[in-house]
Amino acid sequence: MCGIVGYIGKQSAVPVLLEGLQRLEYRGYDSAGIAVLNDSHLQVTKRQGRLDVLRNEYETHMPKSSIGIGHTRWATHGRPCDKNAHPHQDCSGSFAVVHNGIIENYQELKRMLQFKGHVFESDTDTEIFAHLVEDLYEGDLFKAMQKAETMVEGSYAFVVITEREPGRIVAARKNSPLIVGLGDGEYFFASDIPAILPHTRGIQIIKDGEIVVLDASGPQIFDCSGPVTRDVMYVDWDAAAAEKGGYDHFMLKEIFEQPRALLDTIRPRVTTKEKTIKLDEVNIAPERLRETDRIYIVACGTAYHAGLVGKYAIEKFTRIPVEADLASEFRYRDPMLSDKSLVIVVSQSGETADTLAALRLAHEKGARVVAVTNVVGSSVAREADDVLFTWAGPEIAVASTKAYVTQLAAMYLTAGYFAQLLGSAGREEIAGLVAALEDIPEQVDRVLQRAEDLKKLAGHLAEHDNCFFIGRGMDYAVSMEGALKLKEISYIHAEAYAAGELKHGTLALIEPETPVIALCTQDHVYEKTVSNVEETIARDAYTVAVTFEGDNGISRIVDSTVCIPRTLPFLSPILSVVPLQLLAYYAAVHRGCDVDKPRNLAKSVTVE
8 A cells, every 4th residue: 555656747756756755655654765767867766764754865966857756655575674665676777666566476476587687685575576577678668567467466556667768657557546647748647646636637547457658748558458548537626635535534445445455465365276375474384383272362452353253263263272362451460371372463553562562471481473463564573473464554544444354354364274284174164265255355345335325324323322232252253343433433332242141231221222233143143142132122222233135034123234245154254344334434424523533542552
C-alpha cells in the first residue's frame, strides 16, 4: 500500500513529485525516493524516514529535469532503510522502478537472475523487477515490460524509467491502483487521486492487465489485444476527500479495502493447484512442533480477538492445547513457559508495549516466538523468531478493521500449516481450507455490496445507549470484536457474552427494545444459540441475527437478519465481522462522532 507518482511535462520534476508524495504519505511512511532523468542521466535519491528527510536532500541542489518517478514506501519485504527504499535499479544503473504490491514468485525470479549473473543490493521483492526488465530489454522498454509482466505473479503497479529512452515512462498494473492524470502539456502517474489534484482534475483509470506508455504527447494504453481508448473522468472531490478515496472517513475506506488486503495476505501463501499452505516465513521444523506442549496466543484489544479465533482454529487442526491471553495480563500471572512452549504474538503496529513485553518474557523462558504483525521493521518483527506479515497496508483509522481480518487469515493459515507439518489433518481437509480461503476475498466483497442496507439498522442502534452481542464458540469471539467496534467509535455501551451465559445474570439487563445482536453461524451449536435468542425475545429485546444466506431458522424469529455468504463454519468470523464493522461505523456517523479519531484512544499503544 505504497504511494506512487510519475511526471513528464514542462515543470521541474522534483517539486511536482515531492508535492504528490506529500499528498500520498498516508499510504507509505517509512521511506521515500525519487528518480529523475537529468540530461538523460538517471539520478536516484532515496532515504529512510518520513518525506521531509528526502526533501532536505534537495535543498541545496535541484536537478534540472522534467521527467521522473517517486515513491513513499510502506514496507513489505525488507526492513525500512535506505537500500530498501524505492526506486530500485538494475545492475547497470540505467533502469529505475517503483512498485506498489507484492511479487509472490520473487524468490524464484531472483534465483534465475542470480544464475545469469545479476547482483542484488536490497532485501525487497521490487528490485527483482528492475533486473528482470534489464535482462529482457532489447531496445524497447514497452516490449520489455510486456515480457516481464508475464513472468511476475502477484499484485502490482510498476512504473519504470530508463536513461536508454529518456522521454518515456512505462507502467503496468495488476490488482493495485494506478491512474493517469492529463494536464495542460503535462502528464502524471499516481497510485491515488490526491497526488495530482493541484495540477489536473482529468484522470484515466488504468485497468488490470494494461500497460501504459507516457511521453510528451500523452498516454497510450495497451491491453493484451493492443491499443485501447479510455474515457477521461473529471474529479470534483476536494483534497481532503480525495485522500480518503472519496469515502467520508478512513475507517470506511479501510473497511472497503478488506477484500484486497485479504487477497494479498492469503494468495502468496497457498498453492492453487495443490491446495496446500506455504509459510516460507515460519521456519519451524516438524520435530520442534511435535515437542510443543502448549501454544500461547498473546495480544491486546482487537488483535486479542483475532487470537481467540486462532485458538479455536489451531486446536481444531493440530490438537495442541492453545491459550489466548491478554498481553497486559500474561506476564503478571507467571505463565508456565518453557522451551517446549510456542508463543504467537499478534500486533498490528508491532510496537504494542504489553505485547512486546510478553514476547521478551517468552524468550527469557526459552520459548519460540512467532509474530503476526502488519509492519515490517517493527520491534515485534525484529525480535520474534519467525514473522508472518499481514499485508493489510497502512491503517489510518484508530479502530482496526482490515488489520483484524488479515490477522484472522493469518491464524487460519498458521493452523493449516501446522497441521500439514504434523500430519494432524488429512490432505482433503487442508485442501478444503485452502479452497475456502481462496473464496473469502470475493465473499467479503459481496458483504460490502450490502452496506447501504445496514444504514437503517445502524440508525436504530444509534438511538440506544446499550447493546449486547452474543454467540457461541467462534461466534462468541466475533461478538467481542463487534462490541468493541461499536463502543470505541459510537460510545454506545456494548458488551459481548457467550450466549449460554445469558441466564447466569445478564438477562437482568435486557429491557424492552434493548438491541441484542446474535451471531449464529456455528452448526454444532446452532439450535442452542437459537434458544438463547428466544430468551431475549421473551424479554422484548430488539433482536438482530447474523447468519448464513438461506437460513430458515433464526431468521424467522428475530426482528432483523443480516446474511453472509456460506463458507466453512470455522471461517465465518472473517465474513461475520464485516457487517458488525459497518453497523458500528454507521451508528457512529449517525451520532455525530469523530469516527477516525475516537476520544481518549490512540492507534498504537506504546505504553503499559
